[in-house]
Amino acid sequence: MATQVILDAPAKLNLTLDIKGKRPDGYHELETVMHQISLADKITITQIPEGIEVTSNCPELPAGEGNLAYKAARTILDKHPGQGGVAIHIEKAIPIGAGLAGGSTDAAAVLKGINGLYKLNLSPRQLMSLALEIGSDVPFCLQGGTALARGRGEKLESLPLNMNFHFLLVKPSFSVSTAEVYGQFDLSKVKQKPDTRRFLEGWHHCDIISVCHAMENVLETVTAVRYPEIESIKKRLVKLGALKALMSGSGPTVFGLFRDKASARQAWFDFPAGKEKVFLVTSYDGRKANGRETSATGKPGIL
Ligand code: C5P
Helix, strand or coil, X not given: CXXXXXXXXXXXXXXEEEEEEECCCCCEEEEEEEEEEEEEEEEEEEEECCCXXXXXXXXXXXXXXXXXXXXXXXXXXXXXXXCCEEEEEEECCCCCCCCCCHHHHHHHHHHHHHHHHCCCCCCHHHHHHHHHHHCCCHHHXXXXXXXXXXXXXXXXXXXXXXCCCEEEEEECCCCCCHHHHHHHCCHHXXXXXXXXXHHHHHHHCCCHHHHHHHCCECCHHHHHHHCCHHHHHHHHHHHCCCCEEEECCCCCCEEEEECCHHHHHHHHHHCCCCCCEEEEEEECCCCEECCEECCHHHCCCCC
């Protein structure tokens, strides 16, 4: 019987992000296209007799309740008492506080991993409901691929991956708090909204130009106004050949979408070395993360 699973936990980009208004529960009503990319953490989950232990290669990552992977393990094991415990090792590749759902994707991998390891046989629906208890981005991370998300982020409409995109990601040296960014969001300050309908039409017709024209992120009205560096990175990416440059989620990571692999690669070489972290990534198709083949257990949906 398996006593350990190893899973890839891919990051996401928001290709569009629109906010329709504030909800009675304090959250915001979203309409956003989320897209998994090949930048991924590696999660190793091992059965232990009891308790939850979290270790990581990243010293800044909290080991207890403040870590979404811990919270995921606690949530699923508390609801299924009588099982053993888990030791979770997180090999972090996704920057923290970056707008790339690094914590949420680790949490999704832990839910999937524990469900398989302890043969809990939870249905996708049951896992989705646990995922939403942990955070708004966790249901998407659990489902994977590309999806149009509404509600808090949990109403998911899967989009087929007809194109393989090439991105350059630039993570500034600072991080932002998602709660603070949403807290400062003011709908009246929004001048450019994404055109979600045009995005979807372009997506279904593999028309990258239409897709790019339709992409916007309304949270730039908070984060990019507070940090002018974001606008300057966007301009640099466009100068280096990006068809579109946009902030992901609440930021501060900015990504450039390129026509093909060669132009993204060229921009990666040409991006001047500085304080920022730069990543050359593609759409995640379940097979390759961080430039390596994933292990059999790392394929989404196998557990
Ligand atoms: O759900 P999660 O804890 O990941 O969300 C982090 C913060 O982002 C929330 O506390 C909330 O302030 C904000 N948020 C929101 N509306 C959403 C998702 C997140 O206001 N749909």
